[in-house]
Amino acid sequence: MTETARIRTRKALEAIATYKPGKGRPGKVTKLSSNENPFAPLDAVTEAVAEAATALNRYPDMVSTMLRETLAQTLGLSAEQFVLGNGSCSVIQSLLLAVAESGDEVVMPWRSFEAYPILVGVSGATAVPVPLRPDFSHDVEALADAVTDRTRAVLLCTPNNPTGTPLRRDDLTYLMERVPGDVVVLLDEAYFDFDDPTERLDGTELIETYPNLIAARTFSKAYGLAGLRVGYAMAQVSTIEEVWKTTVPFSTNALAQVAALAALGEAEAVGEQVRTIVAERERVCETLRRAGWQIPDTRANFLWIPGEAGRDAVVAACEDAAISVRAFPDGVRISIGAPEENSQLLAALEGVTPR
Numbered sequence: 459m460t461e462t463a464r465i466r467t468r469k470a471l472e473a474i475a476t477y478k479p480g481k482g483r484p485g486k487v488t489k490l491s492s493n494e495n496p497f498a499p500l501d502a503v504t505e506a507v508a509e510a511a512t513a514l515n516r517y518p519d520m521v522s523t524m525l526r527e528t529l530a531q532t533l534g535l536s537a538e539q540f541v542l543g544n545g546s547c548s549v550i551q552s553l554l555l556a557v558a559e560s561g562d563e564v565v566m567p568w569r570s571f572e573a574y575p576i577l578v579g580v581s582g583a584t585a586v587p588v589p590l591r592p593d594f595s596h597d598v599e600a601l602a603d604a605v606t607d608r609t610r611a612v613l614l615c616t617p618n619n620p621t622g623t624p625l626r627r628d629d630l631t632y633l634m635e636r637v638p639g640d641v642v643v644l645l646d647e648a649y650f651d652f653d654d655p656t657e658r659l660d661g662t663e664l665i666e667t668y669p670n671l672i673a674a675r676t677f678s679k680a681y682g683l684a685g686l687r688v689g690y691a692m693a694q695v696s697t698i699e700e701v702w703k704t705t706v707p708f709s710t711n712a713l714a715q716v717a718a719l720a721a722l723g724e725a726e727a728v729g730e731q732v733r734t735i736v737a738e739r740e741r742v743c744e745t746l747r748r749a750g751w752q753i754p755d756t757r758a759n760f761l762w763i764p765g766e767a768g769r770d771a772v773v774a775a776c777e778d779a780a781i782s783v784r785a786f787p788d789g790v791r792i793s794i795g796a797p798e799e800n801s802q803l804l805a806a807l808e809g810v811t812p813r
Protein backbone atom coordinates (compact mmCIF):
# COMPACT_ATOMS: atom_id res chain seq x y z
CA MET A 459 0.00 0.00 0.00
CA THR A 460 1.44 3.35 -0.99
CA GLU A 461 0.76 6.48 1.03
CA THR A 462 -1.94 8.92 -0.10
CA ALA A 463 -0.38 11.77 -2.04
CA ARG A 464 -0.47 15.15 -0.33
CA ILE A 465 0.89 17.60 -2.86
CA ARG A 466 0.74 21.31 -2.15
CA THR A 467 -1.67 23.07 -4.48
CA ARG A 468 -2.70 26.66 -5.15
CA LYS A 469 -5.08 28.22 -2.67
CA ALA A 470 -7.44 29.09 -5.52
CA LEU A 471 -8.23 25.39 -6.08
CA GLU A 472 -9.83 25.01 -2.64
CA ALA A 473 -12.95 26.73 -3.93
CA ILE A 474 -13.19 24.51 -7.04
CA ALA A 475 -15.21 21.31 -6.81
CA THR A 476 -13.80 18.00 -8.10
CA TYR A 477 -15.48 17.01 -11.36
CA LYS A 478 -17.84 14.08 -10.87
CA PRO A 479 -19.16 12.55 -14.09
CA GLY A 480 -22.86 11.68 -14.09
CA LYS A 481 -23.92 8.06 -13.71
CA GLY A 482 -24.38 6.56 -17.14
CA ARG A 483 -27.65 4.77 -17.68
CA PRO A 484 -27.91 1.41 -19.44
CA GLY A 485 -29.80 1.24 -22.73
CA LYS A 486 -30.48 3.96 -25.26
CA VAL A 487 -30.82 7.46 -23.87
CA THR A 488 -32.07 10.51 -25.75
CA LYS A 489 -29.49 13.12 -24.90
CA LEU A 490 -31.00 16.58 -24.58
CA SER A 491 -28.57 17.74 -21.91
CA SER A 492 -25.52 19.26 -23.64
CA ASN A 493 -26.86 21.57 -26.39
CA GLU A 494 -25.18 19.51 -29.09
CA ASN A 495 -26.12 19.45 -32.76
CA PRO A 496 -28.29 16.29 -32.96
CA PHE A 497 -27.38 15.49 -36.58
CA ALA A 498 -24.51 13.23 -37.65
CA PRO A 499 -21.38 15.01 -38.89
CA LEU A 500 -21.45 16.08 -42.54
CA ASP A 501 -19.71 13.80 -45.06
CA ALA A 502 -17.25 16.55 -45.98
CA VAL A 503 -16.18 16.67 -42.32
CA THR A 504 -15.75 12.93 -41.78
CA GLU A 505 -13.87 12.65 -45.10
CA ALA A 506 -11.47 15.47 -44.18
CA VAL A 507 -10.86 13.89 -40.77
CA ALA A 508 -10.21 10.45 -42.29
CA GLU A 509 -7.72 11.92 -44.73
CA ALA A 510 -5.90 13.93 -42.04
CA ALA A 511 -5.71 10.81 -39.86
CA THR A 512 -2.98 9.46 -42.17
CA ALA A 513 -0.62 12.21 -40.97
CA LEU A 514 -1.17 11.95 -37.22
CA ASN A 515 2.53 11.34 -36.56
CA ARG A 516 3.08 15.06 -37.30
CA TYR A 517 2.32 17.99 -35.01
CA PRO A 518 -0.50 20.25 -36.15
CA ASP A 519 0.06 23.82 -37.33
CA MET A 520 0.50 25.50 -33.94
CA VAL A 521 -1.34 28.69 -34.87
CA SER A 522 -3.96 27.12 -37.19
CA THR A 523 -2.93 29.30 -40.13
CA MET A 524 -5.39 27.96 -42.74
CA LEU A 525 -8.29 28.05 -40.33
CA ARG A 526 -7.52 31.61 -39.22
CA GLU A 527 -7.22 32.73 -42.85
CA THR A 528 -10.51 31.11 -43.77
CA LEU A 529 -12.28 32.59 -40.74
CA ALA A 530 -10.82 35.99 -41.66
CA GLN A 531 -12.17 35.73 -45.21
CA THR A 532 -15.53 34.41 -44.09
CA LEU A 533 -16.04 37.02 -41.38
CA GLY A 534 -14.34 40.02 -43.01
CA LEU A 535 -11.49 40.43 -40.51
CA SER A 536 -7.74 39.80 -40.64
CA ALA A 537 -6.17 36.43 -39.73
CA GLU A 538 -4.21 38.12 -36.90
CA GLN A 539 -7.50 38.97 -35.20
CA PHE A 540 -8.21 35.31 -34.33
CA VAL A 541 -6.98 33.03 -31.58
CA LEU A 542 -7.89 29.34 -31.75
CA GLY A 543 -8.19 26.83 -28.94
CA ASN A 544 -9.38 23.46 -27.71
CA GLY A 545 -13.03 24.53 -27.72
CA SER A 546 -14.03 28.08 -26.82
CA CYS A 547 -13.92 27.11 -23.13
CA SER A 548 -10.16 26.85 -23.46
CA VAL A 549 -9.98 30.18 -25.31
CA ILE A 550 -11.98 31.83 -22.51
CA GLN A 551 -9.61 30.19 -20.03
CA SER A 552 -6.61 31.63 -21.91
CA LEU A 553 -8.21 35.08 -21.91
CA LEU A 554 -8.82 34.95 -18.16
CA LEU A 555 -5.26 33.74 -17.50
CA ALA A 556 -4.02 36.68 -19.57
CA VAL A 557 -5.98 39.35 -17.67
CA ALA A 558 -6.80 38.15 -14.14
CA GLU A 559 -5.02 36.77 -11.09
CA SER A 560 -5.43 36.50 -7.35
CA GLY A 561 -6.95 39.68 -5.89
CA ASP A 562 -8.69 40.59 -9.17
CA GLU A 563 -12.40 40.30 -9.93
CA VAL A 564 -14.36 39.06 -12.93
CA VAL A 565 -17.96 40.27 -13.25
CA MET A 566 -20.47 37.91 -14.84
CA PRO A 567 -24.23 37.44 -15.19
CA TRP A 568 -25.78 34.63 -13.15
CA ARG A 569 -27.29 32.18 -13.82
CA SER A 570 -25.12 31.70 -16.86
CA PHE A 571 -22.66 29.18 -18.29
CA GLU A 572 -21.59 26.78 -15.52
CA ALA A 573 -17.96 26.81 -16.73
CA TYR A 574 -17.49 30.54 -15.99
CA PRO A 575 -17.03 30.30 -12.19
CA ILE A 576 -14.60 27.40 -12.65
CA LEU A 577 -12.54 29.17 -15.32
CA VAL A 578 -12.42 32.34 -13.20
CA GLY A 579 -11.48 30.28 -10.14
CA VAL A 580 -8.57 28.62 -11.94
CA SER A 581 -7.19 32.06 -12.87
CA GLY A 582 -7.07 32.86 -9.14
CA ALA A 583 -9.46 35.79 -9.49
CA THR A 584 -12.79 36.12 -7.69
CA ALA A 585 -16.01 35.68 -9.65
CA VAL A 586 -18.61 38.41 -9.02
CA PRO A 587 -21.98 36.97 -10.08
CA VAL A 588 -24.73 39.48 -10.91
CA PRO A 589 -28.30 38.10 -10.93
CA LEU A 590 -30.24 38.19 -14.20
CA ARG A 591 -33.32 40.42 -14.43
CA PRO A 592 -36.67 38.76 -13.62
CA ASP A 593 -37.13 38.16 -17.38
CA PHE A 594 -33.75 36.32 -17.38
CA SER A 595 -31.97 38.95 -19.50
CA HIS A 596 -28.62 40.44 -18.48
CA ASP A 597 -29.06 43.18 -15.84
CA VAL A 598 -26.63 45.59 -17.48
CA GLU A 599 -27.13 48.34 -14.86
CA ALA A 600 -26.20 45.92 -12.07
CA LEU A 601 -23.31 44.47 -14.11
CA ALA A 602 -21.91 47.97 -14.63
CA ASP A 603 -22.44 48.79 -10.93
CA ALA A 604 -20.43 45.68 -10.00
CA VAL A 605 -17.33 46.90 -11.87
CA THR A 606 -14.64 48.23 -9.49
CA ASP A 607 -10.97 49.06 -9.89
CA ARG A 608 -10.27 45.39 -9.18
CA THR A 609 -12.33 44.24 -12.19
CA ARG A 610 -10.24 42.74 -14.99
CA ALA A 611 -13.01 41.26 -17.16
CA VAL A 612 -16.76 41.36 -17.71
CA LEU A 613 -18.35 38.21 -19.18
CA LEU A 614 -21.49 38.38 -21.33
CA CYS A 615 -23.31 35.44 -22.89
CA THR A 616 -25.76 35.85 -25.77
CA PRO A 617 -28.03 33.98 -26.10
CA ASN A 618 -27.46 33.20 -22.44
CA ASN A 619 -26.81 29.60 -21.41
CA PRO A 620 -28.99 28.15 -19.82
CA THR A 621 -31.89 30.62 -20.13
CA GLY A 622 -31.74 31.22 -23.91
CA THR A 623 -32.35 34.95 -23.50
CA PRO A 624 -30.42 37.24 -25.86
CA LEU A 625 -28.50 40.42 -25.06
CA ARG A 626 -29.62 43.23 -27.35
CA ARG A 627 -27.92 46.34 -28.70
CA ASP A 628 -29.26 49.01 -26.30
CA ASP A 629 -28.13 47.00 -23.30
CA LEU A 630 -24.69 46.34 -24.76
CA THR A 631 -24.24 50.01 -25.73
CA TYR A 632 -25.16 51.09 -22.19
CA LEU A 633 -22.72 48.60 -20.66
CA MET A 634 -19.82 49.42 -22.97
CA GLU A 635 -20.23 53.12 -22.16
CA ARG A 636 -19.89 52.38 -18.46
CA VAL A 637 -17.06 49.80 -18.44
CA PRO A 638 -13.56 51.37 -18.39
CA GLY A 639 -11.67 50.98 -21.67
CA ASP A 640 -8.87 48.92 -20.07
CA VAL A 641 -11.25 46.22 -18.79
CA VAL A 642 -11.83 43.48 -21.33
CA VAL A 643 -15.45 42.56 -22.13
CA LEU A 644 -16.02 39.03 -23.40
CA LEU A 645 -19.04 38.49 -25.63
CA ASP A 646 -19.61 34.72 -25.61
CA GLU A 647 -21.45 33.94 -28.85
CA ALA A 648 -21.56 30.15 -28.55
CA TYR A 649 -25.18 30.13 -29.78
CA PHE A 650 -24.87 33.00 -32.30
CA ASP A 651 -26.12 30.90 -35.24
CA PHE A 652 -29.45 30.10 -33.57
CA ASP A 653 -30.31 33.74 -32.82
CA ASP A 654 -32.48 35.91 -35.07
CA PRO A 655 -30.19 37.32 -37.81
CA THR A 656 -32.14 40.61 -37.91
CA GLU A 657 -31.79 41.28 -34.19
CA ARG A 658 -28.64 39.59 -32.92
CA LEU A 659 -25.46 41.32 -31.86
CA ASP A 660 -22.48 40.44 -34.03
CA GLY A 661 -18.99 40.30 -32.53
CA THR A 662 -17.33 40.78 -35.92
CA GLU A 663 -18.76 44.33 -36.05
CA LEU A 664 -18.59 45.10 -32.34
CA ILE A 665 -14.84 44.52 -32.05
CA GLU A 666 -14.37 47.37 -34.52
CA THR A 667 -16.52 49.70 -32.41
CA TYR A 668 -15.18 48.68 -28.99
CA PRO A 669 -11.39 48.16 -28.67
CA ASN A 670 -11.79 46.32 -25.32
CA LEU A 671 -14.33 43.78 -26.63
CA ILE A 672 -13.45 40.19 -27.51
CA ALA A 673 -16.01 37.79 -28.99
CA ALA A 674 -15.81 34.00 -28.61
CA ARG A 675 -17.42 31.40 -30.89
CA THR A 676 -17.29 27.64 -31.07
CA PHE A 677 -17.64 24.81 -33.58
CA SER A 678 -19.26 22.67 -30.87
CA LYS A 679 -22.87 23.75 -31.26
CA ALA A 680 -24.25 24.80 -34.67
CA TYR A 681 -21.25 23.30 -36.50
CA GLY A 682 -21.64 19.94 -34.79
CA LEU A 683 -18.00 19.36 -33.79
CA ALA A 684 -18.34 19.11 -29.99
CA GLY A 685 -16.29 15.91 -29.90
CA LEU A 686 -13.30 17.43 -31.69
CA ARG A 687 -12.85 20.57 -29.55
CA VAL A 688 -12.33 23.71 -31.55
CA GLY A 689 -13.33 27.27 -30.78
CA TYR A 690 -11.98 30.76 -31.29
CA ALA A 691 -12.04 34.36 -30.22
CA MET A 692 -11.73 37.53 -32.27
CA ALA A 693 -10.64 40.99 -31.17
CA GLN A 694 -8.14 43.68 -32.01
CA VAL A 695 -4.67 42.26 -32.74
CA SER A 696 -3.06 43.56 -29.52
CA THR A 697 -5.62 41.67 -27.40
CA ILE A 698 -5.32 38.49 -29.47
CA GLU A 699 -1.52 38.48 -29.06
CA GLU A 700 -1.92 38.44 -25.26
CA VAL A 701 -4.37 35.52 -25.39
CA TRP A 702 -1.97 33.43 -27.52
CA LYS A 703 0.66 33.83 -24.77
CA THR A 704 -1.40 31.81 -22.26
CA THR A 705 -2.62 29.22 -24.79
CA VAL A 706 -1.16 25.72 -24.38
CA PRO A 707 0.97 24.97 -27.49
CA PHE A 708 -0.82 22.88 -30.15
CA SER A 709 -4.13 22.96 -28.27
CA THR A 710 -6.11 22.93 -31.52
CA ASN A 711 -5.35 19.45 -32.84
CA ALA A 712 -4.86 18.48 -36.48
CA LEU A 713 -8.24 16.77 -36.89
CA ALA A 714 -10.06 19.68 -35.27
CA GLN A 715 -8.41 22.11 -37.68
CA VAL A 716 -9.35 20.21 -40.84
CA ALA A 717 -12.85 19.44 -39.56
CA ALA A 718 -13.50 23.11 -38.81
CA LEU A 719 -12.24 24.07 -42.27
CA ALA A 720 -14.48 21.46 -43.89
CA ALA A 721 -17.48 22.61 -41.85
CA LEU A 722 -16.89 26.24 -42.86
CA GLY A 723 -16.98 25.04 -46.48
CA GLU A 724 -20.43 23.55 -45.89
CA ALA A 725 -22.16 26.76 -44.81
CA GLU A 726 -25.31 25.85 -46.72
CA ALA A 727 -25.73 22.42 -45.11
CA VAL A 728 -24.97 23.83 -41.67
CA GLY A 729 -27.51 26.61 -42.26
CA GLU A 730 -30.10 24.00 -43.20
CA GLN A 731 -29.53 22.11 -39.94
CA VAL A 732 -29.72 25.34 -37.95
CA ARG A 733 -33.04 26.25 -39.63
CA THR A 734 -34.43 22.83 -38.73
CA ILE A 735 -33.33 23.21 -35.10
CA VAL A 736 -34.77 26.72 -34.85
CA ALA A 737 -38.11 25.56 -36.32
CA GLU A 738 -38.12 22.67 -33.85
CA ARG A 739 -37.36 25.06 -30.99
CA GLU A 740 -40.42 27.11 -31.92
CA ARG A 741 -42.57 23.98 -32.18
CA VAL A 742 -41.44 22.67 -28.77
CA CYS A 743 -41.77 26.06 -27.04
CA GLU A 744 -45.23 26.72 -28.50
CA THR A 745 -46.50 23.29 -27.54
CA LEU A 746 -45.19 23.60 -23.98
CA ARG A 747 -46.50 27.18 -23.58
CA ARG A 748 -49.93 26.13 -24.82
CA ALA A 749 -49.88 23.42 -22.15
CA GLY A 750 -49.22 26.11 -19.55
CA TRP A 751 -45.45 26.08 -19.06
CA GLN A 752 -43.75 29.45 -18.54
CA ILE A 753 -40.78 29.41 -20.87
CA PRO A 754 -38.61 32.50 -21.33
CA ASP A 755 -38.00 33.74 -24.87
CA THR A 756 -35.13 31.57 -26.17
CA ARG A 757 -32.92 32.28 -29.17
CA ALA A 758 -30.61 29.30 -28.69
CA ASN A 759 -30.86 25.54 -29.33
CA PHE A 760 -32.29 24.90 -25.87
CA LEU A 761 -35.05 26.12 -23.57
CA TRP A 762 -35.24 26.89 -19.87
CA ILE A 763 -37.97 25.87 -17.46
CA PRO A 764 -37.45 28.04 -14.38
CA GLY A 765 -38.20 27.06 -10.81
CA GLU A 766 -37.52 24.13 -8.54
CA ALA A 767 -41.00 22.60 -8.69
CA GLY A 768 -41.08 22.58 -12.50
CA ARG A 769 -37.57 21.19 -12.60
CA ASP A 770 -38.35 18.22 -10.35
CA ALA A 771 -41.48 17.28 -12.29
CA VAL A 772 -39.71 17.57 -15.65
CA VAL A 773 -36.61 15.67 -14.58
CA ALA A 774 -38.71 12.81 -13.17
CA ALA A 775 -40.84 12.50 -16.32
CA CYS A 776 -37.77 12.62 -18.57
CA GLU A 777 -35.97 10.01 -16.50
CA ASP A 778 -38.91 7.65 -16.92
CA ALA A 779 -38.77 8.21 -20.69
CA ALA A 780 -34.96 7.74 -20.89
CA ILE A 781 -34.38 11.37 -21.86
CA SER A 782 -31.47 13.18 -20.25
CA VAL A 783 -31.89 16.90 -19.54
CA ARG A 784 -29.74 19.29 -17.51
CA ALA A 785 -30.99 20.17 -14.03
CA PHE A 786 -29.74 23.23 -12.12
CA PRO A 787 -30.66 24.38 -8.62
CA ASP A 788 -33.14 26.89 -10.04
CA GLY A 789 -34.51 25.25 -13.16
CA VAL A 790 -33.93 22.77 -15.95
CA ARG A 791 -32.40 23.24 -19.39
CA ILE A 792 -33.59 21.09 -22.28
CA SER A 793 -31.69 20.99 -25.57
CA ILE A 794 -33.54 20.88 -28.89
CA GLY A 795 -32.82 17.57 -30.58
CA ALA A 796 -33.81 15.99 -33.88
CA PRO A 797 -37.56 16.19 -34.64
CA GLU A 798 -38.35 12.67 -33.37
CA GLU A 799 -36.40 13.29 -30.14
CA ASN A 800 -38.37 16.47 -29.54
CA SER A 801 -41.63 14.63 -30.10
CA GLN A 802 -40.48 12.06 -27.58
CA LEU A 803 -39.83 14.89 -25.10
CA LEU A 804 -43.25 16.44 -25.67
CA ALA A 805 -44.91 13.06 -25.18
CA ALA A 806 -43.00 12.56 -21.92
CA LEU A 807 -44.17 15.96 -20.63
CA GLU A 808 -47.79 15.54 -21.68
CA GLY A 809 -48.76 14.01 -18.36
CA VAL A 810 -46.90 16.59 -16.27
CA THR A 811 -48.78 19.48 -14.71
CA PRO A 812 -46.96 22.77 -15.45
CA ARG A 813 -45.79 24.73 -12.40
Ligand SMILES: *Cc1c(COP(=O)(O)O)cnc(C)c1O
Pocket residue numbers: 493544545546547548571615619646648675676677678679684687688689
Ligand atom coordinates in the same frame (compact mmCIF):
# COMPACT_ATOMS: atom_id res chain seq x y z
C1 LIG B 1 -20.93 25.24 -25.25
C2 LIG B 1 -20.51 26.59 -24.79
C3 LIG B 1 -19.23 27.09 -25.05
C4 LIG B 1 -18.17 26.40 -25.82
O1 LIG B 1 -17.89 25.15 -25.58
P1 LIG B 1 -16.64 24.44 -26.29
O2 LIG B 1 -17.16 23.10 -26.58
O3 LIG B 1 -15.55 24.50 -25.27
O4 LIG B 1 -16.28 25.22 -27.50
C5 LIG B 1 -18.92 28.38 -24.65
N1 LIG B 1 -19.81 29.13 -24.01
C6 LIG B 1 -21.03 28.70 -23.74
C7 LIG B 1 -21.97 29.60 -23.07
C8 LIG B 1 -21.41 27.41 -24.11
O5 LIG B 1 -22.64 26.99 -23.80
